Amino acid sequence: MPDMRFAPPNPLRIADRASGLNAVSVRGYNERLVLSLLLQSKHITRLEIGERTGLSAQTVSVIVRSLEQEGLIAKGEAQRGRVGPPTVPLSLNPGGAYSVGISVGHRQVEVVLVDFIGSIRSHAVLPFSAAAQDTNHPQFMSAIAKAIADLPQHLHSRIAGIGLALPGDEVELELTPRAARERFDALQEEVEREIGYPVYVQNDITAAAGGESMFGVAKHLSDYLFFYLGARLHSRLVLNHQIYNTTGAVSFDVGILRLEQEITKQGRQTSELWERGADWPSFGEAEIAWQRELAGQMKSSIAALKQFVPITSVVLSSYAPQAVCKAICRELEQAMPGISAIAGNIERSPKAVGAAGLPFSSRFMVE
Amino acid sequence: MRSVLCYGDSNTHGQVPGGTPLDRYGPAERWPGVMARELGVGWHIIEEGLSGRTTVRDDPIEGAHKNGRTYLRPCLQSHAVLDLVIIMLGTNDLKVRFNQPASEVAMAMGCLVYDIKELKPGPGGSVPEIMIVSPPPMLDDIKEWRSIFAGAPEKSRRLALEFEIIADSLEVHFFDAGSVVTCDPLDGFHINGQAHASLGRALAREVEAIGWPDER
Numbered sequence: 009m010p011d012m013r014f015a016p017p018n019p020l021r022i023a024d025r026a027s028g029l030n031a032v033s034v035r036g037y038n039e040r041l042v043l044s045l046l047l048q049s050k051h052i053t054r055l056e057i058g059e060r061t062g063l064s065a066q067t068v069s070v071i072v073r074s075l076e077q078e079g080l081i082a083k084g085e086a087q088r089g090r091v092g093p094p095t096v097p098l099s100l101n102p103g104g105a106y107s108v109g110i111s112v113g114h115r116q117v118e119v120v121l122v123d124f125i126g127s128i129r130s131h132a133v134l135p136f137s138a139a140a141q142d143t144n145h146p147q148f149m150s151a152i153a154k155a156i157a158d159l160p161q162h163l164h165s166r167i168a169g170i171g172l173a174l175p176g177d178e179v180e181l182e183l184t185p186r187a188a189r190e191r192f193d194a195l196q197e198e199v200e201r202e203i204g205y206p207v208y209v210q211n212d213i214t215a216a217a218g219g220e221s222m223f224g225v226a227k228h229l230s231d232y233l234f235f236y237l238g239a240r241l242h243s244r245l246v247l248n249h250q251i252y253n254t255t256g257a258v259s260f261d262v263g264i265l266r267l268e269q270e271i272t273k274q275g276r277q278t279s280e281l282w283e284r285g286a287d288w289p290s291f292g293e294a295e296i297a298w299q300r301e302l303a304g305q306m307k308s309s310i311a312a313l314k315q316f317v318p319i320t321s322v323v324l325s326s327y328a329p330q331a332v333c334k335a336i337c338r339e340l341e342q343a344m345p346g347i348s349a350i351a352g353n354i355e356r357s358p359k360a361v362g363a364a365g366l367p368f369s370s371r372f373m374v375e
Numbered sequence: 376m377r378s379v380l381c382y383g384d385s386n387t388h389g390q391v392p393g394g395t396p397l398d399r400y401g402p403a404e405r406w407p408g409v410m411a412r413e414l415g416v417g418w419h420i421i422e423e424g425l426s427g428r429t430t431v432r433d434d435p436i437e438g439a440h441k442n443g444r445t446y447l448r449p450c451l452q453s454h455a456v457l458d459l460v461i462i463m464l465g466t467n468d469l470k471v472r473f474n475q476p477a478s479e480v481a482m483a484m485g486c487l488v489y490d491i492k493e494l495k496p497g498p499g500g501s502v503p504e505i506m507i508v509s510p511p512p513m514l515d516d517i518k519e520w521r522s523i524f525a526g527a528p529e530k531s532r533r534l535a536l537e538f539e540i541i542a543d544s545l546e547v548h549f550f551d552a553g554s555v556v557t558c559d560p561l562d563g564f565h566i567n568g569q570a571h572a573s574l575g576r577a578l579a580r581e582v583e584a585i586g587w588p589d590e591r
Contacts, residue, residue: 065585096584
């Protein structure tokens with residue numbers, strides 16, 4: 009019997025010397041484990057990776073070296089402590105991977121291109137006009153192509169894929185232009201065929217929660233109740249970093265649509281409400297009353313949940329200005345002592361940015 | 376105190392480029408000495424560099440004692456307990472008398488790794504950390520050595536990749552010395568004092584980066 013120790017070497021992971029991302033198939037479990045830790049923490053040392061994964065220093069060394077060669081992670085400056093050898097922090101290389109995220113709302117479609125740490129490199133909003141009943145297809149595809157073209161050609165091989173966040177809420181689907189549902193169902197295949205990158209699909213609220221978990225304020229939270237403030241108020245429960253995606257989750261009519269109705273009653277302009285990245289003017293009494301109603305609904309959701317799960321953290325994510333979310337969080341914290349309410353920090357397009365996180369989690373992280 | 380064994384050939388011995396094995400840089404100038412200074416207190420650095428040492432081959436001309444494999448066992452046992460073994464070998468295996476491609480030299484490096492893993496000279500009978508270092512590629516002009524090393528410079532440029540493949544498959548640390556130093560033009564395959572200093576510093580950073588839990 010041959011001595012298998014001296015069979016041809018079978019490298020654990022020799023990074024492809026060509027630039028660009030390695031094939032999906034070669035990314036082993038341990039490597040995903042290491043990348044997951046890096047996605048969860050800003051800086052981490054090889055020693056900490058070993059301690060948290062149970063992998064040997066030598067295995068960590070091999071994985072880290074190949075990830076470095078692939079350009080996915082970068083070494084920081086050595087930190088000299090008072091005792092022991094200096095430590096070298098590792099972090100994700102922002103330019104190591106890119107991803108396109110698309111969210112389809114009832115009024116507009118958003119397309120973002122984000123880097124490996126979730127910074128938006130390109131952002132576009134398309135009106136989802138009810139007039140274009142059949143399709144807004146060419147416009148939609150060209151917006152995706154444009155987002156990709158915004159990235160220099162030599163980095164295109166670093167695009168991990170396209171994430172698509174689709175609404176699942178029955179009431180919001182009713183608001184979309186006619187036959188939208190059927191169009192959504194066909195989108196994945198169409199985008200994959202025409203743009204040529206793998207497409208990953210998820211419910212839009214779950215995607216937004218994933219975005220805050222991966223890139224935003226919820227990075228270090230393992231258990232929390234996630235609220236998304238859109239046209240309506242949505243929620244998801246996150247336990248042990250796992251987002252529970254219930255079909256038929258209930259949404260509440262205390263969202264921005266509700267505020268719009270109140271403001272319209274006063275005969276005021278409301279277009280700012282639906283803009284991305286714009287500050288809201290003060291809407292006075294109507295806004296204060298709405299905030300109170302919204303916080304009240306959040307409070308009763310939390311109270312109901314607390315009977316089963318000891319939840320203490322709440323994240324409120326929205327495309328609405330962060331100042332508005334912060335005010336709502338303050339309102340909620342006052343009404344519920346012991347609850348820590350945090351406004352999400354993915355501004356402009358939490359759903360689209362969350363969608364862009366899907367190719368990353370699917371290609372680089374453990375389940 | 377952590378012990379590190381530096382196991383190598385003339386470039387670990389500190390042989391001066393263009394000189395003989397008896398022309399040697401001083402202890403503080405050789406890369407193990409530089410690395411010791413860089414790592415500071417708490418580290419015990421052991422030098423084991425022999426001019427002409429191969430990975431696993433008895434040298435029919437220079438002698439059987441140049442075989443890095445047969446000497447490794449007594450060497451490990453002499454210096455145990457070891458926390459880390461750094462091996463930088465491979466250049467001498469490229470002598471025309473051995474007629475070996477770079478990939479076979481890498482396989483031989485793998486043998487040494489297996490031997491260390493088998494012997495377990497680490498703390499409490501464990502496998503110590505092992506770091507394979509690929510030597511800097513030879514220069515094209517190797518002066519009067521061109522017949523002994525016929526064809527070697529070309530092969531030496533492939534050692535880094537072949538060693539890295541072996542290091543990956545055996546899950547040990549790897550460093551490419553060619554990424555920080557080049558050989559001296561005086562003979563084309565020895566490193567000079569400046570290169571010893573750079574290599575010692577770079578390896579100290581690599582050793583630190585391994586990540587060492589606090590000693591009990």
